[in-house]
Amino acid sequence: MLKACVIGHPVSHSRSPLIHNTWLRQLGIDGLYERQDVAPQDLSSFISSLSTSSYAGCNVTLPHKEVVAGLVDVPDERVARTGSANTLFKRDGKICATTTDGEGFVQNVLWRNPGFSFSGSHVTILGAGGSSRAIIDELLLRGVDRISLVNRTLSRAEDLANLFGPKVKALALDQVKEALPTADLLVNTTSAGIASTDDFAIDLSALKPAATVADINYVPLITPFLQRASAAGHVIVPGLGMLLHQAVTGFELWFGQRPPVTEDLYNLVAADITGTGKP
Numbered sequence: 001m002l003k004a005c006v007i008g009h010p011v012s013h014s015r016s017p018l019i020h021n022t023w024l025r026q027l028g029i030d031g032l033y034e035r036q037d038v039a040p041q042d043l044s045s046f047i048s049s050l051s052t053s054s055y056a057g058c059n060v061t062l063p064h065k066e067v068v069a070g071l072v073d074v075p076d077e078r079v080a081r082t083g084s085a086n087t088l089f090k091r092d093g094k095i096c097a098t099t100t101d102g103e104g105f106v107q108n109v110l111w112r113n114p115g116f117s118f119s120g121s122h123v124t125i126l127g128a129g130g131s132s133r134a135i136i137d138e139l140l141l142r143g144v145d146r147i148s149l150v151n152r153t154l155s156r157a158e159d160l161a162n163l164f165g166p167k168v169k170a171l172a173l174d175q176v177k178e179a180l181p182t183a184d185l186l187v188n189t190t191s192a193g194i195a196s197t198d199d200f201a202i203d204l205s206a207l208k209p210a211a212t213v214a215d216i217n218y219v220p221l222i223t224p225f226l227q228r229a230s231a232a233g234h235v236i237v238p239g240l241g242m243l244l245h246q247a248v249t250g251f252e253l254w255f256g257q258r259p260p261v262t263e264d265l266y267n268l269v270a271a272d273i274t275g276t277g278k279p
């Protein structure tokens with residue numbers, strides 16, 4: 001039997017087992033996807049043990065995504081650029097790492113807006129943390145023309161702009177207005193647009209009507225930020241789809257088939273989230 005797992009600490013709320021085990025059943029593959037709670041002090045020994053373990057590989061979630069990047073034998077170029085890994089697999093006895101967060105984001109946008117063209121576009125991103133970094137990396141690979149990176153702490157946005165080069169422009173929150181009128185895609189990567197008492201009420205009226213609006217948060221499934229965008233007539237991209245799409249490459253690496261992201265799967269995972277109210 002083929003096996004994979006997700007490691008994190010805590011890991012009990014991870015939806016990855018639900019996603020991967022659903023695909024295993026659907027595709028008739030004799031496999032199992034488990035949760036492994038790995039404390040930070042045990043991470044290094046877990047990674048060392050992977051090469052001889054029965055796992056074909058694993059997903060990596062909080063708080064290990066950055067540390068693990070320095071523990072594997074072969075980090076790929078995405079891991080090297082973003083300093084973060086979420087998918088480990090074995091090749092020729094070596095532990096290899098990639099990150100699929102950026103790919104998951106891009107595929108989710110295309111899922112909800114198949115006509116969207118990244119090439120030549122202007123993307124405005126709110127937030128400059130780890131998720132933002134993974135998304136910027138993928139957007140640049142996709143040929144976006146420029147990225148406006150808006151962050152509460154300007155210096156963090158400037159750090160990413162220096163890292164990624166002249167296509168990324170750092171802006172403070174009070175400069176957000178200048179980054180909206182020409183944006184083709186607006187992305188919230190901060191946790192600020194989630195609460196119903198949303199104090200992050202960015203005025204979306206400056207966006208052009210054709211702009212697409214995405215959030216990477218998925219609890220609630222449609223964040224207040226997305227609700228406002230939807231009410232204003234924008235195509236919206238809920239964050240749960242990113243979780244589904246980022247899982248595809250890992251599944252293919254471990255189990256040998258590329259699984260489908262469907263509305264049924266979205267609804268299944270959405271129901272689980274609605275039931276627990278937890279991310």
Ligand code: ATR
Nearest residue numbers: 127128129130131132151152153156189190191192
């Ligand atoms: P992740 O790795 O998930 O992206 P992170 O590294 O903790 O998470 O980054 C969180 C982002 O949300 C940061 O850009 C943070 O802004 P700061 O760099 O100023 O801390 C942003 N953020 C979180 N809460 C916020 C709030 N209430 N208002 C504005 N930005 C917020």
